[in-house]
Amino acid sequence: xxxxxxxxxxxxxxxxxxxxxxxxxxxxxxxxxxxxxxxxxxxxxxxxxxxxxxxxxxxxxxxxxxxxxxxxxxxxxxxxxxxxxxxxxxxxxxxxxxxxxxxxxxxxxxxxxxxxxxxxxxxxxxxxxxxxxxxxxxxxxxxxxxxxxxxxxxxxxxxxxxxxxxxxxxxxxxxxxxxxxxxxxxxxxxxxxxxxxxxxxxxxxxxxxxxxxxxxxxxxxxxxxxxxxxxxxxxxxxxxxxxxxxxxxxxxxxxxxxxxxxxxxxxxxxxxxxxxxxxxxxxxxxxxxxxxxxxxxxxxxxxxxxxxxxxxxxxxxxxxxxxxxxxxxxxxxxxxxxxxxxxxxxxxxxxxxxxxxxxxxxxxxxxxxxxxxxxxxxxxxxxxxxxxxxxxxxxxxxxxxxxxxxxxxxxxxxxxxxxxxxxxxxxxxxxxxxxxxxxxxxxxxxxxxxxxxxxxxxxxxxxxxxxxxxxxxxxxxxxxxxxxxxxxxxxxxxxxxxxxxx
Numbered sequence: 005x006x007x008x009x010x011x012x013x014x015x016x017x018x019x020x021x022x023x024x025x026x027x028x029x030x031x032x033x034x035x036x037x038x039x040x041x042x043x044x045x046x047x048x049x050x051x052x053x054x055x056x057x058x059x060x061x062x063x064x065x066x067x068x069x070x071x072x073x074x075x076x077x078x079x080x081x082x083x084x085x086x087x088x089x090x091x092x093x094x095x096x097x098x099x100x101x102x103x104x105x106x107x108x109x110x111x112x113x114x115x116x117x118x119x120x121x122x123x124x125x126x127x128x129x130x131x132x133x134x135x136x137x138x139x140x141x142x143x144x145x146x147x148x149x150x151x152x153x154x155x156x157x158x159x160x161x162x163x164x165x166x167x168x169x170x171x172x173x174x175x176x177x178x179x180x181x182x183x184x185x186x187x188x189x190x191x192x193x194x195x196x197x198x199x200x201x202x203x204x205x206x207x208x209x210x211x212x213x214x215x216x217x218x219x220x221x222x223x224x225x226x227x228x229x230x231x232x233x234x235x236x237x238x239x240x241x242x243x244x245x246x247x248x249x250x251x252x253x254x255x256x257x258x259x260x261x262x263x264x265x266x267x268x269x270x271x272x273x274x275x276x277x278x279x280x281x282x283x284x285x286x287x288x289x290x291x292x293x294x295x296x297x298x299x300x301x302x303x304x305x306x307x308x309x310x311x312x313x314x315x316x317x318x319x320x321x322x323x324x325x326x327x328x329x330x331x332x333x334x335x336x337x338x339x340x341x342x343x344x345x346x347x348x349x350x351x352x353x354x355x356x357x358x359x360x361x362x363x364x365x366x367x368x369x370x371x372x373x374x375x376x377x378x379x380x381x382x383x384x385x386x387x388x389x390x391x392x393x394x395x396x397x398x399x400x401x402x403x404x405x406x407x408x409x410x411x412x413x414x415x416x417x418x419x420x421x422x423x424x425x426x427x428x429x430x431x432x433x434x435x436x437x438x439x440x441x442x443x444x445x446x447x448x449x450x451x452x453x454x455x456x457x458x459x460x461x462x463x464x465x466x467x468x469x470x471x472x473x474x475x476x477x478x479x480x481x482x483x484x485x486x487x488x489x490x491x492x493x494x495x496x497x498x499x500x501x502x503x504x505x506x
Contacts, residue, residue: 076134262279272315304351395434
């Protein structure tokens, strides 16, 4: 085992800290390759990744001192992938393994190192990191090999994490578009079983004229479902009108709903009400629990007689309107407490559909977040296309109890506004309440930072790494030393140095 000098250990530390901050895969690959070449002093370098079945491999990043097409010896790469061990030749001309290989001779390679990129938990190389010399400036040493092997472990983790994150982002986008196409409910997104139940119930009554009561917490999407019922049903060619019953005093609410005649009250004009304006279509009455008993009696009459009378008028007018009401209160309890008329309640809720709060359907959050991200990124002309792992984890973990989907939408708009120039929303782009709820993860990058996300000193990094390995093997020093690739005596010295294992 070769002990790397301090400058190379520090180089590994700095490189690891740098590459774990990159979220774009191609940028990451290029940075890994540049770091390897510059620290080894190689002439050329390539990163070669395999496909899932390991039947083929291809170059995903390359760098050369010459402006030319990069070619490489497939036999060298194949041997490294099959063995899972580093291939090194300090002088190919005298190396019996390769001196007769046609591709090596044609490429005029003098010295090379080919290191497998292996995730620590698996034995399967996802590719190789390859560097070589053709100009004869230097021959690679065992110290170069030790550095590249340590570096390749860090690089493999970073490549795997970034590839996984990109795949998740792309899958989220695909799922969102699939769901949107499948259900064709404008603005309605949800793959959870709870939302599937809402969709099934809504589809059942889209072409029916029955009165509907939508229940659910504030911001859960009741008006969105009301619009979906209207715009996918047989009334979609007629108006959809909405009013919040808690936003107006009773006199003005009555005039808004039924219309008024001039002089009926101070400032009254001859005006058509929403019931007439929505003739043939749908009228959505939000926060229906705010209506008075008198207003409930008048609405009950409309439902029974299908006609309205303007405020101050004497003539009744027939109306054909489907009524969809919504509330975030328990109307059954309100009826029991004599705060809501029982006859109106039962006439109003022929069909009741409950919209579940967002905290009960966490699997819908990535789809909703992606939908709002695309909406506001396009609106604000930003090139953001997804979320990194920690940001998405914080969004999914948060309970959204204040305002449900509306709160999530506001959070995403806020993040898009304040996001730095990047392709992804990061944890720091979210509001403080989201950051404080972010889930703790033990990824490789976390070994390099303290609890506040700041880079560790080298000693603290080494101590944290040793603690992590010991924890994984339940304190078994022999196993820990083997994983770290150091003698047990060296590990014992480090334990004494950091006051561990006493």
